[in-house]
Amino acid sequence: xxxxxxxxxxxxxxxxxxxxxxxxxxxxxxxxxxxxxxxxxxxxxxxxxxxxxxxxxxxxxxxxxxxxxxxxxxxxxxxxxxxxxxxxxxxxxxxxxxxxxxxxxx
Amino acid sequence: xxxxxxxxxxxxxxxxxxxxxxxxxxxxxxxxxxxxxxxxxxxxxxxxxxxxxxxxxxxxxxxxxxxxxxxxxxxxxxxxxxxxxxxxxxxxxxxxxxxxxxxxxxxxxxxxxxxxxxxxxxxxxxxxxxxxxxxxxxxxxxxxxxxxxxxxxxxxxxxxxxxxxxxxxxxxxxxxxxxxxxxxxxxxxxxxxxxxxxxxxxxxxxxxxxx
Numbered sequence: 001x002x003x004x005x006x007x008x009x010x011x012x013x014x015x016x017x018x019x020x021x022x023x024x025x026x027x028x029x030x031x032x033x034x035x036x037x038x039x040x041x042x043x044x045x046x047x048x049x050x051x052x053x054x055x056x057x058x059x060x061x062x063x064x065x066x067x068x069x070x071x072x073x074x075x076x077x078x079x080x081x082x083x084x085x086x087x088x089x090x091x092x093x094x095x096x097x098x099x100x101x102x103x104x105x106x
Numbered sequence: 107x108x109x110x111x112x113x114x115x116x117x118x119x120x121x122x123x124x125x126x127x128x129x130x131x132x133x134x135x136x137x138x139x140x141x142x143x144x145x146x147x148x149x150x151x152x153x154x155x156x157x158x159x160x161x162x163x164x165x166x167x168x169x170x171x172x173x174x175x176x177x178x179x180x181x182x183x184x185x186x187x188x189x190x191x192x193x194x195x196x197x198x199x200x201x202x203x204x205x206x207x208x209x210x211x212x213x214x215x216x217x218x219x220x221x222x223x224x225x226x227x228x229x230x231x232x233x234x235x236x237x238x239x240x241x242x243x244x245x246x247x248x249x250x251x252x253x254x255x256x257x258x259x260x261x262x263x264x265x266x267x268x269x270x271x272x273x274x275x276x277x278x279x280x281x282x283x284x285x286x287x288x289x290x291x292x293x294x295x296x297x298x299x300x301x302x303x304x305x306x307x308x309x310x311x312x313x314x315x316x317x
Binding site for chain 1: 157
């Protein structure tokens, strides 16, 4: 009984699904390139670009890297510490904003 | 009596031993651990780039639409398409079709090769036409070259290692070696290389596009 449940094969996504994901990824990339040539305030542009990139990364991880069809325990083991580390790095970013203000005038 | 109860409790929990709690093989789990640690390396470099950029108001924007943005867009297209062909290779291996799998892996390598060729020519353009090197550039912000070449260089190293990895996989799969799960593990690595570029492309190229 228990061995039977271990052998359940996850069919995953079909070729059509992968092709759709690929088209969405290309469309998002195109939107990013178009956005780069719009006159948008830097912070808004950065937010949208990073937001789109996170969506693209999520699509790649979920479908291409098959994470959507893995057990939730694998995702919960791997990702929280990564997010924690990245957030820790970002703590220093406020310092970067402060440096130009502290520069001695030339 | 009590031993009977504990035995059924063991059977109920996937964490009590004797089972695979992640329902993956150890190679795949190992590759996932590598990917997580490598993504932190790239996060650190992307952070170093962002930090240098924010702290330098005179950060240069040397990426003209032609050739830099056009090239990097085509490179993004090549990597995304190679990810799709890699997925097809894994699907072909799951169906037991080694010939098709070899073809798809070779197609993936073609995408990766396109990426490397275009990226190298984009580097040469920056070095020869814009005068950017890892240690100096005409705008007096040496950190630009340093962080740019470190970040894109490490990424290109990953692409080249991926090409070697896939080359080994392709010839082995064609000769009847390796299983579907091995191709899937190499696919994980390749998708990760693609994934990292999804952050480098907007943050390095698009945010510094010369308008």
